[in-house]
Amino acid sequence: MQDRAITAEKLTKKFGDFTAVDQISFEVSKGEIFGFLGANGAGKTTAMRMFCGLSLPTSGVATVGGFDVYSENEKIKNSIGYMSQRFSLYDDLSVIENIRFYAGIYGMSSKAIRVKAEHILKGLELEAEKNMLVGSLPLGWKQKLAFSVAIFHEPRIVFLDEPTGGVDPITRREFWQLIYEAAGEGITVFVTTHYMDEAEYCNRVSIMVDGRIEALDTPTGMKKHMGVGSMNEVFLQLARKATRTEN
Amino acid sequence: MKQFYNFVIKEFIHIMRDRRTLFILIGMPVVQILIFGFALTNEVKNSGFAVIDLSHDERSAQLIDELDASRYFEIRGKFQSVESLEQSFRKGQVKIGIVIPSNFGKDMERPGGASLQFIADASDPNVANTLINYANAVVLDFENNINGEKKIPYTIQTETRMLYNPQLKGAYNFVPGVMAMVLLLVCTMMTALTVVREKELGTLEVMLVSPLKPLKIIIAKAVPYLLLSMLNIASILLLSVFVLDVPINGSLTLLVGEGILFILVALSLGLLISSSTASQQSAMFISLIGMFLPTVMLSGFMFPIENMPLPMQVVSNAVPAKWFYIIVRSVMIKGVGLKHVWKETLILSGMLIFFMAMAIKKFKVRLA
Structure with missing residues (x-):
């Protein structure tokens, strides 16, 4: 159990008659980069919200960082980081103010923030832009900054909800570089994405269709099993079975 | 914290x-x-008024003076007919007109008393109402002044006090x-x-x-x-x-x-x-x-x-x-x-x- 960052067993979420997440079971190891794939409306976001403590499961069992999602919500919140598809930085705050704010809500001391911020900004080559408003930075920079902010308080697990929407392939590569660095430091990465080339970067991926997990394997294993050459084809074959559309 | x-x-x-x-x-x-x-402000100050004075006597002149002297009214014209008064209303020069019938001064001495007519521009009803009230007050005042000179028995004098906001x-x-x-x-x-x-x-x-x-x-x-x-x-x-x-x-x-x-x-x-x-x-x-x-x-x-x-x-x-x-x-x-x-x-x-x-x-x- 100790080397499991996330576990789910028959985890289910219902909204009235609608079953958004239907008895999903899987485990994510510590330090793993776990890709959580699925078409729009497949139930990815709902599942992720349950792990983040934003929503309570209807039934089933789940733990995050060894803590129960029903009863140890507060402990989970202290051990995870979260980055949404909208990057969640404030445009009217400067780079350093954004860092200070987000680190501050995790209760980090001013001194620890200062030391760490210097280190991070150096790594991102954003030292000169420290006092610039985030709104004036290019999208790719914002996104990398948002990721650094999400793992600034050194969480054990970071949840990324479609973090690379709308940016160019080069920036996406650089972004994944950061993800690898974080995983190297022992942070478990749980990422949802639409880009199948990104799925190839993950250690393991699961593909959700209509609220259920249809496939769960390493990208190589999955391609082999389905007898196709790319993750894109794997996804299309599975997603074609979907009967429900978004909303 | x-x-x-x-x-x-x-x-x-x-x-x-x-x-x-x-x-x-x-x-x-x-x-x-x-x-x-x-x-x-909904207070009305120095509104233009016009007079059709058909009486031309001492009393009518006195009344017109009193209206003009009050801080609510200011005389803008004297006319001979209602038609010319209406012209003035149309142009927006006056808000209220006062018609003083002939023999006004003499009628005042008679038992039936004298009468007056107010004509107001009611395109803005609130202002018209306020002006009529003000004009009535001035006329009442005028009446009291004259009665004071002459001692008429059995009149009721009202005295109004506006509490908390005396100047309204x-x-x-x-x-x-x-x-x-x-x-x-x-x-x-x-x-x-x-x-x-x-x-x-x-x-x-x-x-x-x-x-x-x-x-x-x-x-x-x-x-x-x-x-x-x-x-x-x-x-x-x-x-x-x-x-x-x-x-x-x-x-x-x-x-x-x-x-x-x-x-x-x-x-x-x-x-x-x-x-x-x-x-x-x-x-x-x-x-x-x-x-x-x-x-x-x-x-x-x-x-x-x-x-x-x-x-x-x-x-x-x-x-x-x-x-x-x-x-x-x-x-x-x-x-x-x-x-x-x-x-x-x-x-x-x-x-x-x-x-x-x-x-x-x-x-x-x-x-x-």
């Missing part, structure tokens, strides 16, 4: 960076007070009104907008994932607007006392205390709106239509509630500004203490608890 402090600092940075909005929030009450004080100044009425309006606008609308903005940005989600307690988020969001509103109360009171000569007859502490109570009601309304809407536009729309209009229409500040049809009077009870308006008028103008406004205070407190509970409940429902 440090988390909370950190959050409040961030909110202040947001407000300070948005200079234009800040300027409006601070400047608006000042501008409103000045506009209401100097431009939009409009400012006594709109200062409390503007206060309610501004506080509602700053607190309700701005709070609603600031929370919904975080929703739109997706930053609210990040905060809900963080160990920060939702209640702390709500309070931290409200603190800067609470302070800003206090500043607004101060500027409104200073302007009223020193520029418009409206006294604070009651206790200042009570007045400020009631102000804070109303601010809290407005803040919780803003939070309620923000947790029930998804976009800044709809939050703004609901604040304006749902809050601002009822405040202007149903608080008794622009239109007297006593004159409304019963259903409207009932509805007006749900408008927080109505109660605050009554409280401010009582404390500030009449100078009464808490003993006389405890009922209104209790109603506002009840509203505060209700809206707060609703807002927190809604906020939690969203999380499930």
Whole structure:
């Protein structure tokens, strides 16, 4: 159990008659980069919200960082980081103010923030832009900054909800570089994405269709099993079975 | 505590960076007070009047002089026919016309008495009514003066005293009104907008994932607007006392205390709106239509509630500004203490608890 960052067993979420997440079971190891794939409306976001403590499961069992999602919500919140598809930085705050704010809500001391911020900004080559408003930075920079902010308080697990929407392939590569660095430091990465080339970067991926997990394997294993050459084809074959559309 | 402090600092940075909005929030009450004080007044001064004097005697001349001498009227013309008077109305030169029939002076001596005709421009009925009342008052005065010379038995002399506002100044009425309006606008609308903005940005989600307690988020969001509103109360009171000569007859502490109570009601309304809407536009729309209009229409500040049809009077009870308006008028103008406004205070407190509970409940429902 100790080397499991996330576990789910028959985890289910219902909204009235609608079953958004239907008895999903899987485990994510510590330090793993776990890709959580699925078409729009497949139930990815709902599942992720349950792990983040934003929503309570209807039934089933789940733990995050060894803590129960029903009863140890507060402990989970202290051990995870979260980055949404909208990057969640404030445009009217400067780079350093954004860092200070987000680190501050995790209760980090001013001194620890200062030391760490210097280190991070150096790594991102954003030292000169420290006092610039985030709104004036290019999208790719914002996104990398948002990721650094999400793992600034050194969480054990970071949840990324479609973090690379709308940016160019080069920036996406650089972004994944950061993800690898974080995983190297022992942070478990749980990422949802639409880009199948990104799925190839993950250690393991699961593909959700209509609220259920249809496939769960390493990208190589999955391609082999389905007898196709790319993750894109794997996804299309599975997603074609979907009967429900978004909303 | 440090988390909370950190959050409040961030909110202040947001407000300070948005200079234009800040300027409006601070400047608006000042501008409103000045506009209401100097431009939009329902007192009528020096209105033009015209006379058709068919009598041409000593009495008629005396009456015309008295009208002209009063501060409400100023003579703009003397005509011989109603047609030429109407010309003058059309051009907007005069608001009221007075027709003095022939033999006016002599008729006054007779038992039946004399008669007069007032013709008013009723395209603005309120002004017309006010002018007719003023004119009647002047005529009554004129009559009394003459009767005083002659001693007629059995007349009833009425003496009117306007309590609390002897000069019938409009400012006594709109200062409390503007206060309610501004506080509602700053607190309700701005709070609603600031929370919904975080929703739109997706930053609210990040905060809900963080160990920060939702209640702390709500309070931290409200603190800067609470302070800003206090500043607004101060500027409104200073302007009223020193520029418009409206006294604070009651206790200042009570007045400020009631102000804070109303601010809290407005803040919780803003939070309620923000947790029930998804976009800044709809939050703004609901604040304006749902809050601002009822405040202007149903608080008794622009239109007297006593004159409304019963259903409207009932509805007006749900408008927080109505109660605050009554409280401010009582404390500030009449100078009464808490003993006389405890009922209104209790109603506002009840509203505060209700809206707060609703807002927190809604906020939690969203999380499930």
